[in-house]
Amino acid sequence: MSGVAKRWFYNKRPKGDLESDTLALREVALAPLQPGEILVRTIYLSMDATNRIWLSEWDSYMPPIRIGDPMLGIMIGEVEESRNPAFPAGSLVSGIAPWSDRFVTDGAGFFPFPRFEGLDLADAFGVLMVAGPTAYHGLFEIGQPKPGETVVISAAAGAVGMLVGQLAKIQGCRAVGIAGSDEKCRWLTQEMGFDAAVNYRQGDLVEALRAATPNGIDVLFENVGGTCLDAGLTLMNNGGRVVICGLIASYNSTEPVPGPYMFRNMIMKRLKMEGFVILDHFDRYPEYQAKLAGWMREGKLKHRLHVVEGIDNALTALKLLYTGGNDGKVMVRMS
Amino acid sequence: MSGVAKRWFYNKRPKGDLESDTLALREVALAPLQPGEILVRTIYLSMDATNRIWLSEWDSYMPPIRIGDPMLGIMIGEVEESRNPAFPAGSLVSGIAPWSDRFVTDGAGFFPFPRFEGLDLADAFGVLMVAGPTAYHGLFEIGQPKPGETVVISAAAGAVGMLVGQLAKIQGCRAVGIAGSDEKCRWLTQEMGFDAAVNYRQGDLVEALRAATPNGIDVLFENVGGTCLDAGLTLMNNGGRVVICGLIASYNSTEPVPGPYMFRNMIMKRLKMEGFVILDHFDRYPEYQAKLAGWMREGKLKHRLHVVEGIDNALTALKLLYTGGNDGKVMVRMS
Known part of the structure; x- marks a missing residue:
């Protein structure tokens, strides 16, 4: 017998912003393990902006979650019981799984999470599982x-953005962040080593960003879209690169969202733009994680975790990403 | 004495579409040649969508033309008098010059136009000076x-588009055009060898394009923007490439123009997008022109010229590009 688990299900399609009844928490019975299966106790659940996409009907990079299905997220857990030799009891496992304190899987799509010497599990998971590889690959x-070029990062105080700016500094670039409050901007420059940060909620974003990028923008690392992307495109240098990592400004929208008004700068400034999904690049994880962990140990790559306690608060935690109410990488500690 | 020339000047900023008083034709006196200068008699003037950009106040890829300045265009002419050994009298010269039947220059920014054996001057200039290298470089x-991939081209019956589709066929791809009339669509499939063509002015463009691209779109060669670009983005395959060659749908606009509504597919389909200006790539011209001229001589690369007679009709000729009233590459025969 594997007992009972708490699990979030997709309950009702939200009109726009996530609503309190978008997901519903229920108890489910866990069937006894079949040969090849494992029972996993979830330790941390990562909250990622992209989770919202999975609840839409968009033609996306993976099949959408259907009403009635379990909500999914990227997690790390410990194998409690195992009938699969690839995942022995007591080992750490990560992957995309139901938002659940315990679940049974045959291990397909999961992989053992390495031990990173000298790093807490929360830090290793919070940085090295999603945000770090995303920042590294994109940048x-x-x-x-x-070296010497200017990198601008939107949602700079977010899980990915804070890392991108520090990686840009490691590369010898000027790092300029866009964030949603003066406090976040101060934190970026004083604690994270950004050269400048601009509050997009105050004044004329284009002019503020222009002042912060006296040599123009060579690399725009876009996590937001909307006015942030437009401001960046306006100030791009010839031959600049635009990394489309996220477009969180549009994920809650049920209406068509216009693309950037300064789209013509694709031609005028001969820009290259590329979108990506880090899930495509698991094969590069060992390399990315080794480099990132090295910088973490040397104190060159800092971060901030925003840990929400308890599976009951998972939906509240996800909503934080859409209000900017979080301070750093949002994770739920499951038990 | 070099005499008198007819020349078009930028007269009044248009509100949107080009107007009859946007440019004004005047006579100018030509000063006697100084050492190093040449007197050029213009033979053909190329009409290019990008000319409209030069009349805007946009932060563009070259300085805008100011009110009162001569209108500029890409031309070919014959050196009538020369005090510059690089451009002997009787030789052909091309470059960006005033819209003028004759002009004096020191030759900076101009280059000798090669003789292409077996090709008429009109064909050589019409294909090999702008549209051909643009099509080749972009594609x-x-x-x-x-080979085997699907290439979609907007403004497919235009100077660049008609060539891109044929180059795609030479490469072993499926070539699908988007054009503005049933007649143009028929011409593309029956005369230019496109596999399919879709009239964007009739019915649901996305559905028509979907039917014409059963394997999705791998390369989108964009000349238009607006709804054409959006339809293309909607149907892109994973890892597709979007070539931003032109955005003619927005060049006449005085209001901010939204970017593509399906911009999110940059991420969902992991797209690469790149804008370019062929003027940056003159160093590649010998290679591009040799290949293009070879295919022209072999009959593998056809084209259609729309020649407007007389400098007096130059403004009317340029307007054709914005109404789709042209049949092929628009050029003005100057005298």
């Missing part, structure tokens, strides 16, 4: 910043 | 289509 593989 | 250097 270095797509943005390809050269 | 092969940026779009990088593999």
Whole structure:
């Protein structure tokens, strides 16, 4: 017998913003393990902006979650019982799983989470599972910043953004963040080593960003879309690169959202733009994680976790991403 | 004495579409040649969508033309008198010059136009000066289509579009055009060898394009923007490439124009997008022109010229590009 689990289900399609009845928490019975299966106790659940996409009907990068199905997220857990030798009891496992304190799987799509010496599990999972590889791949593989260039990052105080700015500094670039409060901007420059940060909620964003990027923008690392993307495009240098990592400004929208008004700068400034999904690049994780963990241990790559306690608060935690109410990487500690 | 010339000047900023008083034709006196200068008699003037951009106040890829300045265009002419050994009398010269039947220059920014054996001057200039290199660079250097892939081209019956589709066929791709009339669509499939063509002015463009691209779109060669670009983005395959060659739908606009509503597919379909200006790639011209001229001589690369007679009709000729009233590459025969 594997007992009972708490699990979030997709209950009702939201009109726009996530609503209190979008997801519903229920108890489910866990069937006894079949050969090849494992029982996992979830330790942390990662809250990612992209989770909202999975609840839409968009033609997306993976099949949408259907009403009545379990809500899914990226998690780390411990194998409690195992009938699968690839995942022994007591080992750490990560992957995309139901929002659930315990679940049974045959292990397909999951992989063992490495132990990173000298790093707490929360830090290792919070940085190295999603945000870190996303920042690394987007900045270095797509943005390809050269030392001395200017990198602008939107949602700079978010899980990915805070890392991108620090990676840009490691690369010898000028790092300029866009964030949603003066406090976040101060934190970026004083604690995270950004050269400048601009509050998009105050004044003329284009002019503020222009003042913060006296040499123009060479790499725009976009997490938001909307006015942030437009301000960035306005100030791009010739031959600039635009990394489309996220477009959170549009994920809650049920109406068609216009693309950037300064789209013509694709031609005028001969820009390269590329979108990506980090889930495509698991094969690069060992390399990315090794580099990121090294910088973390050396104190060159800092971060901030926003840990929400308890599976009951998971929906509240996800909503934080859409209000900017979080301070750093949002994770739910499950038990 | 070099005499008198007819020349078009930028007279009044248009509110949107080009107006009859946007440009004004005047006579100007030509000063005697100084050492290093040449007197050029213009033979053909190329009409290009991008000319409209030069009349805007946009932060563009070159300085805008100011009110009172001569209108500029890409031309070919014959050197009538020369005090510059790089451009002997009787030789052909091309470059960006005033819309003028004759003009004096020191030759900076101009280059000798090669003789292409077996090709008429009109055909050589019409294809090999702007449209051909644009089609070649955009498709092969940026779009990088593999044999068997599907290439979609907007403004497919235009100067660049008609060539892109044929180059895609040479590469072994499926070529699908978007054009503005049933007649143009028929011409593309029956005369230019496109596999299919869709009239964007009739019915649901997305559904018509979907039917014409049963395997989705791998390379989108965009000349138009607006609804054409959106329809293309909707149907892109994973890892598709979007070549931003032109956005003519927005060039006459005085209001901010929204970017594509399906912009999110940059992420969902992991797209690469790149804008370019062929003027940046003159260094590649010998290679591009040799290949294009070869295919022209072999009959593998056809084209259609829309030649307007007389400098007096130059403004009318340019307007054709914005109404779709042209049949092929628009050029003005100057005298």
